[in-house]
Structure formats: C-alpha cells, structure tokens
Amino acid sequence: MIKCERLYFIQREQKVLRCETFENLRNIKNKGNKDSSKVGQRVILPSSFTGGARYMMQNYLDAMSLYKWFGYPDFFITFTCNPNWPEVKRFLKDTTLKAEDRPDILCRLFIIKLDALIKDLKEKTLLVKVQAVSITNFS
Incomplete structure (x- = not known):
C-alpha cells in the first residue's frame, strides 16, 4: 500500500x-x-x-x-537467511505458523545476525585491514 x-x-x-x-x-x-x-x-x-x-x-x-x-574487491561475501535457524524454530514451536508466515521475525533475526557478522569481521580481525596501498595485518 x-x-x-x-x-x-x-x-x-x-x-x-x-x-x-x-x-x-x-x-x-x-x-x-x-x-x-x-x-x-x-x-x-x-x-x-x-x-x-x-x-x-x-x-x-x-x-x-x-x-x-x-x-x-578481493572478497564477495553472501549472507542469507535460513528459516531453519534454531532461533526461528524456538520462536514458532508453540504455534501452527511456518517461518514464511512471519517475515517480520525473519527480517529482525537476519539483521541481528548480519550485524553480528559485520562486528566479528571488524573487531575479531578475521580479515586484513587495507589502507590505501599498505596492508596491515592485525592478527
């Protein structure tokens, strides 16, 4: 609408x-x-x-x-939502609804997990930080 x-x-x-x-x-x-x-x-x-x-x-x-x-870019990271995630199953266990019936829950959970992935990539230095021409490895 x-x-x-x-x-x-x-x-x-x-x-x-x-x-x-x-x-x-x-x-x-x-x-x-x-x-x-x-x-x-x-x-x-x-x-x-x-x-x-x-x-x-x-x-x-x-x-x-x-x-x-x-x-x-050197990497192309794809992150998708899985309706079989344990968090989704736990939320829907006492209902007759399927995961596709609650896209709001899937979207919220996807954003939470995506933010966690980005935080891990930045803070845990899983990747090498690149600045202009020089490469600095923080591990």
Missing part, C-alpha cells in the same frame, strides 16, 4: 514532465515539430524510488565509482 501511495504521489506531481533522451528531443525539434508534449513517458520515477530503474542505475554507478577509487 505504501508503494502504491508513493507511485500515485509521483504520478500526481509530475503531470507536465516528460522523460526522453536529449538527442531524441533535439531531433524532433529539428524536424520542425514545436510541440514535444507528446514525446516520451509522462511519469519519471526518481532514483529515490526503491526498486525503480533509476534507483538500480544509481546504485550501480555508485558501486562502479567505488571500484574505480578503491579497486575491485
């Missing part, structure tokens, strides 16, 4: 805006068509709209600029 409200707000506030490449608009103007109000899409989803094309492109460009500045 929140997503629908955000989409409606964006649509309502952008009645006069159009989305088209500058080159296409210039070509239409050069052909003598002075009315470009029917060219392109009427609604533009901003990069702040989570999940939109501009949002994805902005995140991609941000990641690429980080790679350009710091270099490509």
